[in-house]
Amino acid sequence: MNDNEWEQKPMGGKRERTMVAILRVLYNAPGPLGSERIAQNLRNAGMDISERAVRTYLAEADECDWTRNLGRRGRLLTEAGRYEVDHALVIDKVGFIAAKVDQLAYQMTLDPATRKGNVVLNTATIQPKDLRASLNAMRKVYEANLSMGRLLTVASAGETIGPFRVPNGRCGIGTICSVNINGLLLRAGIATTSRFGGLLELRDGRPQRFTEIINYDGSSLDPIEVFIRGFMTSVGKAAKTGSGIIGASFREVPVAALPEVRRVAVLSEKLGLGGILALGGPNQPLLDIPVPQGRAGLIVCAGLNVMAAVVEEGIATTSAAMSSMCEYSALTDYREIHSVVASIK
Template identity: 35%
Template sequence: MTDPQIERKLIEIMRVISESDKPIGARNIADELQSRGYNLGERAVRYHLRILDERGFTEKHGYNGRTITTFGRKELDDALIGDRLGFVITRIEELIYNTNYDPISKEGNVIVNLSTLDKNDFDNALDVMKYAASGGMCISPNIKIFEEDSDSGVYVPEGSVGIATVCSITYDGVLLRNGIPVKPVYGGILEMEHNDPVQFRDLISYSGTSIDPVKIFMIRHATSVLDVLDTGNGRILANIRTIPSSAVDKAQEVLHQLEASGLGNVMNIGSSAYDLCGAPVEEGLSGILVGVGVNMISAVEEAGIPVSTSPVSTVLDYKVMSKL
């Protein structure tokens, strides 16, 4: 039996092919997978395509690429439905486990979001990101730049630049390493008034979707981060994780250490929907409300600069990141 991780990638490749209105090649498939949070290079995609061809799920059309077969479309409709629903939270939990950032020494791996944009837009995008970071619309002002020809293992399309920003799920990893059980539960659009969080306008559960909730809201262009920066009023991206209520004091201590180390954007900790802007919390648990790290990338998009982003993408050594 094929490894479950490979099966998930095969399903996602089939989805990409099925959504194309013409034959699509390995390079374009790799680009689209990158935007969906799968860091597969062109060579790896070709390997998976051979498996799909052998199973009769895809058909090769010379150098033009591949299409999905009727057999493959049926398999896509039927296969791994429950597995795909749980894949997002499973991948996030794996990254949480691999986070070892120490806020005291300011060393270790943090979770990052990966964004790509055209080289010609880079300088303008950087200006917007600096403005957003100065207004608190980030977890950390530190970023990492990836060139298209770098040997970092991060795929960057030709003519583009990659930017890694610190992801809010890093908090979950640090809390876990300090003995605090933590679970990401919701991502959503948060209404802000006078720079204070007021009410979630939309929420999606991390455990009930096959696409990262933050990614969904970015695709919808549902934010108005620049308005919040200019006037204090608007909508930003935020998420909530839960911890045992008995661990709140310890969590606050850890979060204060994180803020002192330069990682901040915790908005509130509470045990009721009132505390958490309308987000429900199970009895015995407390929620931690955080503005997410890609808000400054959303600001770039709002400024009219096209960006492709994969939230909660991978882990990166914080030491290789530099301040904006």
């Protein structure tokens, strides 16, 4: 390797940024879009771009196989295009998890009084033959209260969970995401700061300490997904014996809001959305994690703990945190899910 090979020219940062912005509009659209609609969409988002420029980018995207030209119906994103959006500009995604939590908390519209509105889900898919074993593993986690709440939904291939369509040959499972707590707090006027996802050691059912930590603002990946993929949890064991390693999230709330936080936590449990695992005192460390002056620590179970228990059973899953939203009324209590499963079959 000689000197020249090492030296990298600065990449065309602005061009790549524009391309990814265009692809992202298609990524988030329910179907194909034309260049006019894409340009309008980008201008609404504050980007100064002409329809003509968008057309030039789209021609290049066609060549890269990122988009397919459907003629008058516009462009459709290909699988390669989807991969491109997911993997381009990764530096923008560091801290992106924290931003996504805030975004979804704002979009969560459930009104506790009427029980109408959307909640945030984690979605997973499994092979249909693994459904019974998966639900069994999940039930034990729900019973031990190591999940977020008691509600879930199951869908077969071709059906949707919110905007997520279950692929052929798979079975979809939607579970409550811990972001819903942030949503309920936000509706009560309380802003939550998400600090890190970690592995939490339970002993005799009580949280002892975090054994690993990944800060939300220092990672492009959801920390809990990383821990589950790496087989670092023992949620099933924790559910059975009270001792084990589960996923948990550390957040902070303003000290002045503590009484209201307690009220919201009770409300959230009543709604089946899950409660709080531990709440720290004003300005006090919680499980040895210090908080800034004026804040209190708050620990919630990872919503993905139920799926961790499935993975621990050796069942192959694809799993995505904070990936969908659906109507609260579409969810079922885990104690009644077997009748739902029977009816969709």
